[in-house]
Amino acid sequence: MSTPTPPPGCPAHRLFGPEAEADPTTLYEKLRAEHGAVAPVLVPGDLPAWLVLGHRENLDVARTPSRFSRDSRRWRDMREGRVPADHPLTPIAAWQPVCNFADGADHERLRGAVTASLERFDRRGIRRYVTRFSNQLIDAFAEQGRADLVRDFAEPLPMLVMTQLVGMPDEYGPRLVEAARDMIKGTETAVASNEYVTVVLRQLLERKRAAPGRDFTSWLLEHGTPLTDDEIIEHLRLVLIAAFETTANLISNTLRMVLTDSRFRARLSGGHMTLPDALEQVLWDEPPLTTILGRWATGDTVLGGQQIKAGDMLLLGLAAGNLDPDIRPDLTVPVHGNRSHLAFSGGPHECPGQDIGRAIADTGIDTLLSRLPDVALAVDEAALRWDTSLMSRHLTALPVTFTPKGPSTTGATPAPRETEPPVTVPASASAPVAPSAPKRSLWARLFGGR
Structure with a gap:
């Protein structure tokens, strides 16, 4: 050999x-x-x-x-x-x-359906979702004057937005955030979290087949290239989890740069560098994967x-x-x-959702810095810690302090969306709460640390 x-x-x-x-x-x-x-x-x-x-x-x-x-x-x-x-x-x-x-024709068939469906999104509509959820997340900690921007902002924001884009009811956003976090961190309930996500996606598929909407799941079903149910579910899972980890890392890494590099923050606040420019700099220096x-x-x-x-x-x-x-x-x-x-690879397998990831990070960070202009790191930079794996390196926490603020006028009001029946999830696949003893799982092996 x-x-x-x-x-x-x-x-x-x-x-x-x-x-x-x-x-x-x-x-x-x-x-x-x-x-x-x-x-x-x-x-x-x-x-x-x-x-x-x-x-x-x-x-x-x-x-x-x-x-x-x-x-x-x-x-x-x-x-x-x-x-x-x-x-x-x-x-x-x-x-x-x-x-x-x-590769080849099979890749073109699957990738074509995914790309065409992602391209149907209105970028302004995505940014409205991001602004709405960013304000809701900030409202949850704004009055406290302190937060962990990884746990309280960078991690939940991408999944909350993506659940809207795939057509999930509002109430399942927070539960899917917890399930995704549980899967990636590899806790002892990671298998149950994986089952929960699978059940939710399969029921979502059935509901969208009966009542399609303007969302990624419906567009995969409508695409001219027919996909099997398993292919649709696996691509929904892929998009959700990949967007969750990579966009959360991009948000965390950019916020860390803003909070620890005075020159970086000065260029940004002084107008010498736009936030999209800042994101590209971070994608060079600390790519999400x-x-x-x-x-x-x-x-x-x-x-x-x-x-x-x-x-x-x-x-x-x-x-x-x-x-x-x-x-x-x-x-x-x-x-x-x-x-x-x-950062997004290249060639035929280049990340098809990179512009959506950029929009989530750009709009989310802009909203946060506008709401909390004096946000500052609460610990010495040397105290920050990362989880490192074969494929990624992500901050475990980003503790900050700021002047306490009242709630926003926009974050608490849900954006109008079509009325949909709730998803029925069996008790065996209920959304988990994070347990104590960690165990490696497929998502921990893919993205997580030790």
Whole structure:
């Protein structure tokens, strides 16, 4: 069997464990110095893979599915039985009937339905939802003069907005936020949370089939390319959870930058940098996903001077590629408005919902800073902590203080929307409350930390 092999004296580094979790940026630069634009690494289970560190090489992999497929059934280690059902990567890498794992005509069929449905949204309507929910979230803590902007704002906002976009009744927004948070953090009730989301989505699908509306679920059902019920449900889940984690990270990272970098905040408040510019800067410096797993070589090839064998797994190093000295020789130089970063990947699998994510983050942060102009970090910056995994690095908390404020005049009034019957959820799939003892789950393995 042929596997990624480092030069003599340069052992492959693990992309998990204390070294990778403590300081992934330093690890990327160490790998770049030892191996160049593509480095042999080990993923959980000490399975070999290639981490793509170069910006140009990342785009090469993302844009050429004929050489680097998204179909995980090509992964040699999985085909040869080295990735058992209980392996940490199985929930991420096992093939599923979603566009993320398809190439060619099948990918075009699935991706076309998703993209066409997302493009039907009115961006002004999305921003109205964001403003409404942002004000409601801020109202919940404004009078206290303190908050945790991760728990109280960045995490719930994307899911509250996305539940509206998929056509969920209002009352299920908060419950889905808790279920998604539970799944990602990998608590002992994560399986029940997953069942809850599945039941809700399946009942949503049936209701929209009977009474379609102006929402993502109805538009998937109406699309000219017929999708099976399972395909629709899996894509609804994919959109909800991906938007939840990535947009929450983008909001948290941008707020942290505003609160800890005085020059960044001064440029923003002084009008020298717009909030959309600030978001692009953060997408360069701290992308919501640090790594994407994966691509699989369709045949023997060469990438970044490395000999890649058919069936090898490659990881797109989004954070590492954004720091590539060939394109950013001086990281202190602002990259305002430059969208050539890798935060949303590239090629045929580039994130189709990136503009919605930007709209949620932009409008939400703008609303927060307008309502709480003197918001300040409540702890020393060195006290901030992150959860780090193979694919992401996210703040665990962002405690702040500010002058207490009264409720808004707009946040408490729900926006008009069509009347829909409530979703009936079996008791076995009720929305969980966070328990004490954590346990790894499929979503924890995908996005979460230890």
